[in-house]
Amino acid sequence: MNTTLYIKQKTKSLLLIAILLCLGSHSKAQQKQFTPGKIWPDDKGVHINAHGGGILYKKGKYYWFGEHKIAGDAGNRAMVGVHCYSSTDLYNWKDEGIALNVSDDPENDIAKGCILERPKVVYNKLTKKYVMWFHLELLGKGYAAARAGVATSDKVTGPYTFIKSYRPNPGQMPFYTPLTPENEKVNCAAPASETDGFFCRDLPGGQMARDMTVFVDDDGEAYHVFSSEENYTLDLAQLTPDYTGHTGKFIRIYIGHQTEAPALFKRNGIYYMIGSGCTGWAPNAARWFSAKSIWGPWIFHGNPCKGPDSNITYGGQSTHVLPVAGKKDAFIFMADKWTPKDAIDGRYLWLPITFKGDDIEINWLDSWDLGVFKR
Incomplete structure (x- = not known):
């Protein structure tokens, strides 16, 4: 046999074996803890691309939906769509691809280059549909549109079909409980504040809807929570039975x-909500609220974060609170560490929530695992 040919074939074989061994070792390298702020590789070894996201738990599996970012100067514009990942243990995530694609039609509400933020997916038991809500800004309009967008799918991982976008609750006045203070009741005949003025200005066409989440209560009722009135007030609005529209019933929080x-999350019959202030892409102190009824009154409690860098939420901003399946009082605070100059490099800060009676506290941990929660 030709010696040179033999050496070449042997070299190729050894190289192939080395590659297979590397691939094999990579596939077995399972993560067993959370390391907030570090690169978080998916099953392909690529940093997870699901920013401003939320998680749906269904049939023993978690599904993480978030904004897909790209390298370069696209900034916060949606050039691809909403990415989906799945996991059975919360540490290791499988890339399930793009659940909702932006459109190549520049006239479409979700045209490529629009701003599509904070996607959240819930399951509707009546229609057996998966429903995705998100904050939408129309192509080339900056943050002027302030719309809520909705899409649905028969399959959790998609593809999702875009339905519509709009401003919620046009022509509707807030719902008031008997405990609502008089100074929180808006009077559009004589607005008492600049904030009330924003509400009244937008009343005919619907309220502004920016940063948002969706929450499904124990009775199956779903609620859309969003920043409104130039971000000066949170609206909590009831969704229709199919979760694809608004009933017109809503309240204003922290006006x-x-x-x-x-x-938003719920524990022992108490509703909790974590949010942030408004400082652009720069981090600020988190804030939390609680209520004994979804309709309020909602009580402001200050910053849940403790220790160094708690005044900037450890460099992140809240996006979702995840109940851990099968564990009591186990809730994970999910936050994003935004990097607007290189959006694809945004990191994720996941930290356990500690309960002290009915109060909550969040502390920084360099690394941790689900063992911190009681079963």
């Missing part, structure tokens, strides 16, 4: 204080 990034 006159700029609040973004709402994340």
